[in-house]
Amino acid sequence: EDKVVQSPLSLVVHEGDTVTLNCSYEVTNFRSLLWYKQEKKAPTFLFMLTSSGIEKKSGRLSSILDKKELFSILNITATQTGDSAVYLCAATTDSNYQLIWGAGTKLIIKP
Amino acid sequence: DTGVSQDPRHKITKRGQNVTFRCDPISEHNRLYWYRQTLGQGPEFLTYFQNEAQLEKSRLLSDRFSAERPKGSFSTLEIQRTEQGDSAMYLCASSLQLAGVGGANVLTFGAGSRLTVL
Numbered sequence: 001e002d003k004v005v006q007s008p009l010s011l012v013v014h015e016g017d018t019v020t021l022n023c024s025y026e027v028t029n030f031r032s033l034l035w036y037k038q039e040k041k042a043p044t045f046l047f048m049l050t051s052s053g054i055e056k057k058s059g060r061l062s063s064i065l066d067k068k069e070l071f072s073i074l075n076i077t078a079t080q081t082g083d084s085a086v087y088l089c090a091a092t093t094d095s096n097y098q099l100i101w102g103a104g105t106k107l108i109i110k111p
Numbered sequence: 112d113t114g115v116s117q118d119p120r121h122k123i124t125k126r127g128q129n130v131t132f133r134c135d136p137i138s139e140h141n142r143l144y145w146y147r148q149t150l151g152q153g154p155e156f157l158t159y160f161q162n163e164a165q166l167e168k169s170r171l172l173s174d175r176f177s178a179e180r181p182k183g184s185f186s187t188l189e190i191q192r193t194e195q196g197d198s199a200m201y202l203c204a205s206s207l208q209l210a211g212v213g214g215a216n217v218l219t220f221g222a223g224s225r226l227t228v229l
Contacts, residue, residue: 004153009151034217034218036220041222041223042115042202042220042221042222042223043154043202043220044220045217045218045219048217088153088154090153090154092216097142097144097159097166097167098156098167099156099218101153101154101155102153103151103152103153104151104152104153106151
């Protein structure tokens with residue numbers, strides 16, 4: 001059965017720290033990996049990763065995919081309280097519609 | 112375009128009542144998804160539409176759940192005879208799927224409709 005596992009499930013750090021969130025997957029016909037940030041409401045899109053080893057970057061956030069070891073990481077440097085959220089990853093497949101979601105990592109940034 | 116809109120944002124109902132949620136996707140998007148999310152979990156797929164056609168329904172979607180997208184624009188999700196286990200956030204998402212391109216694309220989510228069944 002296809003699955004996506006995120007770790008840790010929750011993480012508490014202080015403002016200014018750097019965090020690394022993990023997403024591993026076992027998915028048949030894997031196509032790409034998506035990262036979303038979810039605060040109190042809708043998940044908002046962060047990154048889509050299709051190729052191994054190519055880092056995607058947006059401000060203090062960056063992400064990379066390893067298709068050999070079947071995982072992705074999301075890095076956040078110089079964390080701020082506004083980074084507090086649940087971070088979700090999802091794998092897409094060639095099935096044309098299905099996304100397989102992880103349970104999320106709840107990140108809390110303390111001032 | 113203001114993104115994906117969902118209505119109502121919150122609904123409290125008594126067990127046994129019917130509820131209906133509405134989703135207005137991004138206008139140029141041809142795909143529309145419904146997900147359910149409970150605390151501490153990722154979104155759980157319920158169903159999706161390509162234009163007006165409902166192409167897939169999760170096995171989790173009991174007969175009490177029905178979704179429509181009559182003109183390929185907005186969609187409704189109705190839950191009949193609600194149960195306490197239906198309490199969750201119901202998320203709608205839309206995407207633009209180009210012809211001939213396989214695989215799911217990036218989804219844009221609405222703010223969700225939170226259902227509480229007493």
